[in-house]
Amino acid sequence: MSQVAQGRGRGGFIAGFLLAPLALYLTFVIWPYVQTFGYSFTNWTGQSPTFDFVGVDNYTALMKDEVFRGALWNNLLLLVFVPVVTILLALFFAFMVNAGGRGGAGGVQGVRGSGFYKIVYFFPQVLSLAILAVLFGAVYRTDEGGLLNGVLIRLGLVDRQHPVEWLNEPRLVLWCLLLVVVWHGVGFYLVLFSAAMQSVPKDIYEAALLDGAGRAQTFFKVTLPLLWDSVQTSAVYLGIAAMDMFVLVSTMTSGQFGGGPDHHSEVMATVLMRNFLYFGKSGYACAMGVVMLVLTMILSVITLRATRRERIEF
Amino acid sequence: MSMASTGEGLGRRDLIKRSAALGLITVPTMGFLSACASGGGESTSGPSKAATSAQNPFGVSKGSKMDVVVFKGGFGDDYAKAWEAAFDKKWGTTSSHLGTQEITGKLQTRFNGGNPPDVVDNSGAQRIKLDVLFKSNQLADLTPVLDAPSLDDPSKKVRDLLIAGTVEQGTQGGKFISLNYVYTVWGFWYSGKLFKEKGWTAPKTWDEFLAVCTKAKEAGIGGLAHQGKFPYYINVVIMDLIAKKGGLDAVKAIDNLEPNAFEGSAVALAAVEAVYEVVEKDLLLPGTNGLTHTESQTAWNQYKAAFIPSGSWLENEQLKQTPEDFDMQFLPVPLLADSKLPLEAIRAGAGEPFIVPEKAANKAGGLEFIRSMLSREWSTIFAQQANSLTVVKDGVDPSVKLRPGTQSAVGALKAAGDNTFNYLYPDWYSEMDTAIQDASNELMAKRIQPKEWIKRAQAAVNKAAQDPNAKNNRRS
Numbered sequence A: 001m002s003q004v005a006q007g008r009g010r011g012g013f014i015a016g017f018l019l020a021p022l023a024l025y026l027t028f029v030i031w032p033y034v035q036t037f038g039y040s041f042t043n044w045t046g047q048s049p050t051f052d053f054v055g056v057d058n059y060t061a062l063m064k065d066e067v068f069r070g071a072l073w074n075n076l077l078l079l080v081f082v083p084v085v086t087i088l089l090a091l092f093f094a095f096m097v098n099a100g101g102r103g104g105a106g107g108v109q110g111v112r113g114s115g116f117y118k119i120v121y122f123f124p125q126v127l128s129l130a131i132l133a134v135l136f137g138a139v140y141r142t143d144e145g146g147l148l149n150g151v152l153i154r155l156g157l158v159d160r161q162h163p164v165e166w167l168n169e170p171r172l173v174l175w176c177l178l179l180v181v182v183w184h185g186v187g188f189y190l191v192l193f194s195a196a197m198q199s200v201p202k203d204i205y206e207a208a209l210l211d212g213a214g215r216a217q218t219f220f221k222v223t224l225p226l227l228w229d230s231v232q233t234s235a236v237y238l239g240i241a242a243m244d245m246f247v248l249v250s251t252m253t254s255g256q257f258g259g260g261p262d263h264h265s266e267v268m269a270t271v272l273m274r275n276f277l278y279f280g281k282s283g284y285a286c287a288m289g290v291v292m293l294v295l296t297m298i299l300s301v302i303t304l305r306a307t308r309r310e311r312i313e314f
Numbered sequence B: 001m002s003m004a005s006t007g008e009g010l011g012r013r014d015l016i017k018r019s020a021a022l023g024l025i026t027v028p029t030m031g032f033l034s035a036c037a038s039g040g041g042e043s044t045s046g047p048s049k050a051a052t053s054a055q056n057p058f059g060v061s062k063g064s065k066m067d068v069v070v071f072k073g074g075f076g077d078d079y080a081k082a083w084e085a086a087f088d089k090k091w092g093t094t095s096s097h098l099g100t101q102e103i104t105g106k107l108q109t110r111f112n113g114g115n116p117p118d119v120v121d122n123s124g125a126q127r128i129k130l131d132v133l134f135k136s137n138q139l140a141d142l143t144p145v146l147d148a149p150s151l152d153d154p155s156k157k158v159r160d161l162l163i164a165g166t167v168e169q170g171t172q173g174g175k176f177i178s179l180n181y182v183y184t185v186w187g188f189w190y191s192g193k194l195f196k197e198k199g200w201t202a203p204k205t206w207d208e209f210l211a212v213c214t215k216a217k218e219a220g221i222g223g224l225a226h227q228g229k230f231p232y233y234i235n236v237v238i239m240d241l242i243a244k245k246g247g248l249d250a251v252k253a254i255d256n257l258e259p260n261a262f263e264g265s266a267v268a269l270a271a272v273e274a275v276y277e278v279v280e281k282d283l284l285l286p287g288t289n290g291l292t293h294t295e296s297q298t299a300w301n302q303y304k305a306a307f308i309p310s311g312s313w314l315e316n317e318q319l320k321q322t323p324e325d326f327d328m329q330f331l332p333v334p335l336l337a338d339s340k341l342p343l344e345a346i347r348a349g350a351g352e353p354f355i356v357p358e359k360a361a362n363k364a365g366g367l368e369f370i371r372s373m374l375s376r377e378w379s380t381i382f383a384q385q386a387n388s389l390t391v392v393k394d395g396v397d398p399s400v401k402l403r404p405g406t407q408s409a410v411g412a413l414k415a416a417g418d419n420t421f422n423y424l425y426p427d428w429y430s431e432m433d434t435a436i437q438d439a440s441n442e443l444m445a446k447r448i449q450p451k452e453w454i455k456r457a458q459a460a461v462n463k464a465a466q467d468p469n470a471k472n473n474r475r476s
Helices: A003-039 A057-064 A066-099 A114-126 A129-139 A147-154 A173-198 A202-210 A215-244 A246-252 A268-278 A282-306 B010-037 B078-091 B103-113 B130-135 B143-147 B192-198 B206-218 B232-255 B266-280 B293-301 B363-373 B376-386 B404-416 B430-444 B450-464
Strands: B065-071 B094-100 B119-121 B179-191 B222-224 B305-311 B328-331 B346-355
Touching: A003 A282, A057 A282, A066 A114, A066 A173, A066 A215, A066 A268, A066 A282, A114 A173, A129 A147, A129 A173, A129 A246, A173 A215, A173 A246, A202 A215, A215 A282, A246 A268, A268 A282, A268 B430, B065 B078, B065 B103, B065 B363, B078 B094, B078 B363, B078 B376, B094 B103, B119 B363, B130 B346, B143 B363, B179 B192, B179 B232, B179 B293, B179 B363, B179 B376, B179 B404, B192 B328, B206 B222, B206 B266, B206 B305, B232 B266, B232 B305, B232 B346, B232 B430, B266 B430, B266 B450, B293 B305, B328 B404, B346 B404, B363 B376, B430 B450
Parallel strands: B065 B094, B065 B119, B222 B305
Antiparallel strands: B119 B346, B179 B305, B179 B328, B179 B346
16 A cells, blocks of 8 residues: 555544544534624623624623623632632642651651541542532521531620621622632642652652752752642633632522622622523623633633743653 | 512522523523524424313313423422312313423423423423513413303303403413413511510511510510522512502602602602611621521521511421421511501512413313313412412412411401502513612611612612613503
């Protein structure tokens, strides 16, 4: 068989495998995006197939929409805090579990009981967000039946007649939600970082130890640089999660699709859904969707660029 | 006014959330679905129909099949099963029953395919929008049912036995297309047992109401509980105070988006200040501002608060949490000084729309089913199984023992007579409704003052006035 025929045969083979998925991908992923983009220039209500073209009206209205701007701000806050807090905690725990212990012949091992910790840390990851919302709903309950309030009242720190209204308190609600996300995420990233750490050859740690490096030095000079790829990926993932937040906010906070009290926990997705399904402003909601898509893409690119480093081979 | 949007309980509200999640996925496919909506083949098999007679005005054929789909929400679907059994017994039909919360999911394809069920309780968060169905000629005109002889008294037409407003509510484009079956009243609720024990009497004026709340606080329980996470409920109190003090003019001013609906209205300010007094005097159940409806209602069922606002679905919603001897009682919102409406006046309206699809295989059966629903027998079955009232006048057999809450709602409705009112703005302007709810949440949490509430509510009204629908939505 000639080279050309062989090449064509292989090409056909590959095309056969790629075309069907590509067609599916175009139909069910790309085409809806295009449609959403199209709808964002209309006054579609979502309840009728008829609508008018309104140009960029939706986008200009969006600029003036204080609720959406507030939601964008909240998303940005979360975007900073969710990845930073989660990754820092996960790195710290992963380091302690894998290389934080002392003693032993090799000198490189986790703290005592690290196997147990790994399992415990991973627990929250097993729970779905819906269960999490119920669970933390009970923690944050605003009367003394709530876990936090119950404990605080019993300790005498909070007045029984005026319990803390966690999720109904404008200054607290976002941080309460942040805690849930972090609590949920740390375990997974701990395991991810653990795996990355375990692939680091022990000799490197031993060398660092022999040179007299302490825990902190070992971490910053050895572990972190070698883990940078994983950290980078995690940041992008957590960033995308922080841009979404829909399930938690909509189930845990007050208001139609959440966002309460008085829009203090609003994220873009909740504003979008409220406009889409409840206010009958689907065209407007599509414009929000387009903005979200663009922002998420920009942020991913920025994160990947900003965190780019010299790759360390080992 | 459709009650469906206000929710008969946990099931519905959860549904809204779930449908939200689903919505995210279906956003892109919406266009696709709506494109299909106009298609759909004609049903080829002719509807089964027998000769008509006085007893059988629509010509139900004996031994035919009935296909019934009901929304299984706050009222459950036991009542429908009991109805179907009664129907089968009388007509020799075989009924198939589906109780579901996913009305759209289960029925959209059937409507499109031209083989819809014979009767549908089109309710819940995933109901199919009635105007869309109507515009695509999917709904049978139920006017013949209204003009058919009533089962209880053949000398009367069915329409004469309906509570006022039922027909208007179900009419679109001059056709009566949906029967809103469940009659709901809104107001405060209390435990007859608790009040008896403590020697309190049901308050008639707002001052008396505050006095009972104060006594409750002294006795170590909360005065007013409300479903803080859903400010819809406390809004009922504020709006009902406005309606009762200002009369129907005040209600219309709000529904018609008058520039002085709230701002500059002494009535509105008095009502908001009255509710704020509860907050200021610290008479709320501690923590109630952040509780869900089930949490606060259950706390109230545990005698932790004297009053709670809600609609008459409350009793059925709380069945499991209510102690046997709780003795649930309805209380019309007490009066402010110089009120135009009497104490007995209540907010009342019908919900839970039942429809018969135009292309139903057994349309005659569907119409007969609707006629039967409007009989005293079936209305009583509903009241017993679902603990709620229906739109049939005196529709509950007096010999039947109702649960105390439903019983007191029946009494309140009788006492109210023609003094009922209802707001339409929540259906017409959901954005305005939401904005006012947000303001109420802030008010109850003591973060804003009544004057600020008025300002925000008026701003919401003014914004709604720019809605293109505002021209068509007018009431007189």
